[in-house]
Amino acid sequence: MNSAAWPGGRIFTGADGFPAAESGARTDRREEMTNDTIAAIATPPGTGGVAVIRISGPDAEAVLKKVFPRASFTHGQMVYGSVRRNGELLDTVMAVLFYAPKSYTGEQTAELHCHGSAVGVRRVLGYVLECGARPAEPGEFTRRAFLNGKMDLSQAEAVCDFISASSQAGAKASLGQLAGKLKERVLSYQDRLTDALARVEAVVEYPEENLEEEVSEELLPVLKELQKGLLGLADTYRAGRIAKEGLRVAIAGKPNVGKSSLLNALAGMDRAIVADVPGTTRDTIEQGVDIGGIMIYLTDTAGIRSTSDEIEAQGVKRSENAINESKLAIFMLDGSGKITEEDHLAMRTLKKSKADLLVVLNKLDARERLSEKDVKKEFGVLPLRISAKTGAGIDELKQKLLKYAEQDKTAGELLITNERHVFALRRAAGEIGEAMEAMEQGIDMDCVTIDLNAAWASLGEITGKTVSEEIIDRIFTKFCLGK
Ligand SMILES: Nc1nc2c(c(=O)[nH]1)N(C=O)[C@@H](CNc1ccc(C(=O)N[C@@H](CCC(=O)O)C(=O)O)cc1)CN2
Ligand SMILES: Nc1nc2c(ncn2[C@@H]2O[C@H](COP(=O)(O)OP(=O)(O)OP(=O)(O)O)[C@@H](O)[C@H]2O)c(=O)[nH]1
Numbered sequence: 339m340n341s342a343a344w345p346g347g348r349i350f351t352g353a354d355g356f357p358a359a360e361s362g363a364r365t366d367r368r369e370e371m372t373n374d375t376i377a378a379i380a381t382p383p384g385t386g387g388v389a390v391i392r393i394s395g396p397d398a399e400a401v402l403k404k405v406f407p408r409a410s411f412t413h414g415q416m417v418y419g420s421v422r423r424n425g426e427l428l429d430t431v432m433a434v435l436f437y438a439p440k441s442y443t444g445e446q447t448a449e450l451h452c453h454g455s456a457v458g459v460r461r462v463l464g465y466v467l468e469c470g471a472r473p474a475e476p477g478e479f480t481r482r483a484f485l486n487g488k489m490d491l492s493q494a495e496a497v498c499d500f501i502s503a504s505s506q507a508g509a510k511a512s513l514g515q516l517a518g519k520l521k522e523r524v525l526s527y528q529d530r531l532t533d534a535l536a537r538v539e540a541v542v543e544y545p546e547e548n549l550e551e552e553v554s555e556e557l558l559p560v561l562k563e564l565q566k567g568l569l570g571l572a573d574t575y576r577a578g579r580i581a582k583e584g585l586r587v588a589i590a591g592k593p594n595v596g597k598s599s600l601l602n603a604l605a606g607m608d609r610a611i612v613a614d615v616p617g618t619t620r621d622t623i624e625q626g627v628d629i630g631g632i633m634i635y636l637t638d639t640a641g642i643r644s645t646s647d648e649i650e651a652q653g654v655k656r657s658e659n660a661i662n663e664s665k666l667a668i669f670m671l672d673g674s675g676k677i678t679e680e681d682h683l684a685m686r687t688l689k690k691s692k693a694d695l696l697v698v699l700n701k702l703d704a705r706e707r708l709s710e711k712d713v714k715k716e717f718g719v720l721p722l723r724i725s726a727k728t729g730a731g732i733d734e735l736k737q738k739l740l741k742y743a744e745q746d747k748t749a750g751e752l753l754i755t756n757e758r759h760v761f762a763l764r765r766a767a768g769e770i771g772e773a774m775e776a777m778e779q780g781i782d783m784d785c786v787t788i789d790l791n792a793a794w795a796s797l798g799e800i801t802g803k804t805v806s807e808e809i810i811d812r813i814f815t816k817f818c819l820g821k
């Protein structure tokens with residue numbers, strides 16, 4: 339049943355047939371939040387080709403006409419002119435006006451495309467504020483777009499993720515959501531719930547017809563399928579999170595096996611010092627590498643061994659920390675030597691951590707001493723053979739890393755990249771589970787209605803239909819200024 343796990347309670351808008359518990363709240367808040375005119379610099383701070391000032395709200399046209407005197411504007415058409423304050427030229431700019439509701443925010447919106455001078459654009463913004471706009475808060479333009487129904491909450495969140503994406507995979511995932519993929523999926527799930535609710539309500543409405551069993555039989559497989567879909571989508575979060583945030587990988591093993599050489603080979607540059615002296619790497623070294631569009635944050639660690647050297651011991655401690663903070667650890671063995679007690683010590687350290695393990699056998703170019711079978715016998719895993727020195731096997735290793743990162747992701751599919759969405763999907767799946775249980779046990783259909791409504795509301799948290807104001811605030815204040 340409805341476990342209102344989200345803090346602050348929910349606001350039900352009453353749309354889409356959902357009971358309107360507090361339908362007035364959103365409207366008042368919407369008016370309160372969109373009745374003035376806001377302005378901000380929309381481009382990043384610093385020097386650039388062009389800097390854009392955005393103005394949105396009921397007075398956008400009036401403000402624009404004060405700073406950029408002109409009799410009339412044509413919707414969406416850029417015009418060239420000057421911004422003067424008391425006769426003093428502040429900049430020569432391009433200006434454009436979008437009339438409501440055909441704009442990004444859904445309000446009257448103006449843009450001033452200034453020269454990309456940090457000083458210049460700030461002076462123009464100062465003048466815009468003098469002319470009747472107030473400074474926008476972070477994310478306020480997109481918040482208005484959301485409040486005006488230009489996008490749902492999942493799309494607004496995707497705008498934020500897209501502009502802060504640090505990898506191709508992250509950009510692709512957020513762009514799909516920005517285009518409405520997640521929204522549409524959630525709406526179609528809600529549609530199916532609404533259909534099911536209608537059937538259940540018929541049973542409640544006409545008890546004399548004894549439809550209970552027939553409807554249960556009809557709905558159980560439908561709900562089961564729906565639940566499966568929700569959980570499957572939630573499971574893409576593993577890959578989605580890696581697409582968005584990258585993957586942390588530690589390279590670990592005893593001293594001198596070639597860990598730093600592997601970091602350099604994967605990074606394609608001489609990042610870490612390599613030497614034929616065990617204990618060369620003292621401190622952990624981090625390097626981000628783009629592998630197949632995914633950011634892999636590699637940490638080269640000090641070789642693990644018991645040592646009386648105080649500095650080296652600190653390095654080993656740092657290696658352990660790095661391994662604990664990584665999702666995956668590459669356990670490296672030296673194929674040109676024998677397996678030693680130090681290898682076992684390193685393996686024990688790795689096993690103590692939560693990191694998944696990938697075993698590589700390095701120095702395959704050297705005269706072979708260790709075979710894959712030896713490693714399998716000793717550690718129970720078949721290693722990947724590589725040579726950090728010649729680069730042999732490095733492409734295969736990259737493929738393995740990529741496959742690990744994309745596990746649970748099926749081609750071209752929608753990826754969940756947000757923990758908030760995972761919670762909502764899992765909760766909805768749980769509530770559907772309870773509805774099914776109630777049906778199977780022949781419990782009153784009223785209970786089934788409550789559970790299915792709860793599932794509908796949980797899904798509505800993703801689109802923003804049934805979410806508390808606190809959550810919305812939290813989402814938009816994470817945005818950057820001008821978005
Ligand atoms: N100059 C400029 N470039 C930009 C933006 C912007 O606001 N200004 N965007 C902002 O982040 C992004 C584009 N997103 C936008 C989304 C919707 C609308 C818009 O005006 N929508 C209207 C009309 C659509 C139409 O004419 O077909 C609407 O939805 O009603 C504009 C930009 C990226 N580039
Ligand atoms: N033949 C051969 N030598 C390698 C290979 N990889 C590394 N080496 C050599 O092994 C030695 C140690 O390499 P490093 O990369 O510094 O090893 P490490 O594991 O980082 O060592 P520590 O930092 O001391 O823990 C160097 O002399 C490397 O040139 C390889 O694939 N083949």
Ligand SMILES: [Mg+2]
Nearest residue numbers: 597598618619
């Ligand atoms: Mg090293």
